[in-house]
Amino acid sequence: MKITSILFVCMANYCRSPTAEGVFRARAHAAGLADRLQIDSAGTHNYRIGCEPDPRSAACAAKRGYDLSGLRARQVVASDFAEFDHIYAMDNENLSALTRACPPEHRHKLGLFMQYARHADSDIVPDPYQGEDDGFDLVLGYIEDASDGLIEHLRRHG
Numbered sequence: 001m002k003i004t005s006i007l008f009v010c011m012a013n014y015c016r017s018p019t020a021e022g023v024f025r026a027r028a029h030a031a032g033l034a035d036r037l038q039i040d041s042a043g044t045h046n047y048r049i050g051c052e053p054d055p056r057s058a059a060c061a062a063k064r065g066y067d068l069s070g071l072r073a074r075q076v077v078a079s080d081f082a083e084f085d086h087i088y089a090m091d092n093e094n095l096s097a098l099t100r101a102c103p104p105e106h107r108h109k110l111g112l113f114m115q116y117a118r119h120a121d122s123d124i125v126p127d128p129y130q131g132e133d134d135g136f137d138l139v140l141g142y143i144e145d146a147s148d149g150l151i152e153h154l155r156r157h158g
Helices: 016-030 055-063 078-083 092-101 104-109 134-157
Strands: 004-010 037-043 086-089 110-112
Touching: 004 016, 004 092, 016 037, 016 055, 016 134, 055 134, 078 104, 086 092, 092 110, 104 110
Parallel strands: 004 037, 004 086, 086 110
Antiparallel strands: none
16 A cells, blocks of 8 residues: 655644644544554644654644644755655745755645635635744644545645
8 A cells, every 4th residue: 555645844843733743643643544644744844853842732733623632843955855745835935945945856745735725715725823822723623624625635646
């Protein structure tokens, strides 16, 4: 069975991308796809390497049944571009950073995670870090929406 590898990326791997990793992992498990997927997250910057996700992200996720406690921030490394089949940025700034760092032969793997959203009216997952707690709830809703769309896409296209 072919394993599809997916990397979620934000700036510091502290709020959005670990939330995407945790939510997508749970949704994939519920959909019976977990054994076909390798799921990870990373940041384009090295601000918080080794740190647990933002406590506000973890608390918001826990309220909806997602456990982010085992995740630790890491930075994207050169080998990620070859290793992963799909690399999804949370916003255009991080997509640009990935594009600059990515060898040309792997750029087809890059995209915005929100391209899979079916209900949200945003192209990006906004960074909630500087805002109020309700921003984390909004981000979680966007990530759930895009996760469900990506799962549907994987079911249809492998």
